[in-house]
Amino acid sequence: MVVLVIAAIVGTIFYRRDSNGKPFKASLNHENVMMTPDWNATVRLKANNGATYRVLNSDKMVIQGTHKTTKGKANIVLTKTGDYTVVAKSDNGHVSRKLPVKVTHYKANINKWTNAAGPLKFKITSVDYQELAKSKKNKPDDSLVDAAYKQLNNHYYQIKVNYIVKNDGKKAVSPEYTFWNPEDDEGQEFSTQSPTPEAIASDTIVGTEDIGAHSSRAGTVTMLSNNKFSVKHLKFSVGEILDNGGEHIAKGGIAKLK
Numbered sequence: 001m002v003v004l005v006i007a008a009i010v011g012t013i014f015y016r017r018d019s020n021g022k023p024f025k026a027s028l029n030h031e032n033v034m035m036t037p038d039w040n041a042t043v044r045l046k047a048n049n050g051a052t053y054r055v056l057n058s059d060k061m062v063i064q065g066t067h068k069t070t071k072g073k074a075n076i077v078l079t080k081t082g083d084y085t086v087v088a089k090s091d092n093g094h095v096s097r098k099l100p101v102k103v104t105h106y107k108a109n110i111n112k113w114t115n116a117a118g119p120l121k122f123k124i125t126s127v128d129y130q131e132l133a134k135s136k137k138n139k140p141d142d143s144l145v146d147a148a149y150k151q152l153n154n155h156y157y158q159i160k161v162n163y164i165v166k167n168d169g170k171k172a173v174s175p176e177y178t179f180w181n182p183e184d185d186e187g188q189e190f191s192t193q194s195p196t197p198e199a200i201a202s203d204t205i206v207g208t209e210d211i212g213a214h215s216s217r218a219g220t221v222t223m224l225s226n227n228k229f230s231v232k233h234l235k236f237s238v239g240e241i242l243d244n245g246g247e248h249i250a251k252g253g254i255a256k257l258k
Contacts, residue, residue, distance in 0.1 A: 018094070026097040027046055028044065028046075031102065035081065037127075037232050039129070042077050043076050044074070045073065047090075049071055052089050053087060058084070080131065081103045081131070106127075106129040107126070107127070110127060112258065115258060118169070118241040118250035118252055119171075119173065120165055122163050124162075127234075130157075131155060132155070134153070138158075144195065157228050158224045161222075161231060162218070163220070164217065164218050165217055167212065167215055170213050173210065177242035177246050179206070179239045182221050190221075197226050198226055199223075201223050201224075204221075237254055
């Protein structure tokens with residue numbers, strides 16, 4: 001009986017090893033990872049040579065089927081936020097490890113100034129990227145975007161840009177008559193006046209009181225699109241600079257991060 005028990009224990013020990021007789025080890029370089037401005041996140045798996053892996057979402061559904069590692073290593077790319085489980089398995093299939101990872105949306109503090117367009121320049125303070133479901137709660141409180149928002153897909157992409165606009169001129173500038181529209185990295189302009197489902201912009205400063213000479217104001221521009229986009233090299237396309245009577249102060253231009 002003792003011999004049988006010892007044999008069973010030894011058999012179990014060796015069964016829980018890979019084909020080379022080594023204990024199976026597997027780990028990820030991060031348990032929590034933030035997406036990049038390219039709308040993805042990468043975690044690195046390290047395991048025994050010949051290991052395979054698959055990825056499950058929070059509902060335990062397989063979103064990435066079985067893949068082989070290269071010398072026990074793999075870069076796993078995730079394209080949506082949420083909770084995931086990477087299931088790593090030994091080359092002989094005898095042992096597996098469940099490795100949790102949480103992916104959060106991209107947020108970053110920027111705190112950089114653009115060049116000036118006329119008397120105006122902008123400081124980009126922070127950005128926040130999210131994929132959202134269309135709903136009354138998520139729709140910007142802006143009547144100008146209502147029609148375009150209705151045409152968005154059920155899931156769409158949003159970037160919020162917090163910024164400061166500074167008027168270095170000698171005259172007050174009117175945000176009611178002076179417009180600045182953000183542009184993404186592909187040069188797509190997001191209009192606050194004529195939004196489309198591919199490029200919606202809603203700005204908290206538009207239509208507010210004058211920005212006095214040598215003064216500044218903080219605001220947020222919300223950019224929405226049916227398509228993925230990025231603002232790593234954000235620009236503001238600034239129209240003619242006007243006062244509150246619609247009179248010309250200065251030419252506009254392109255204000256971009258330095």
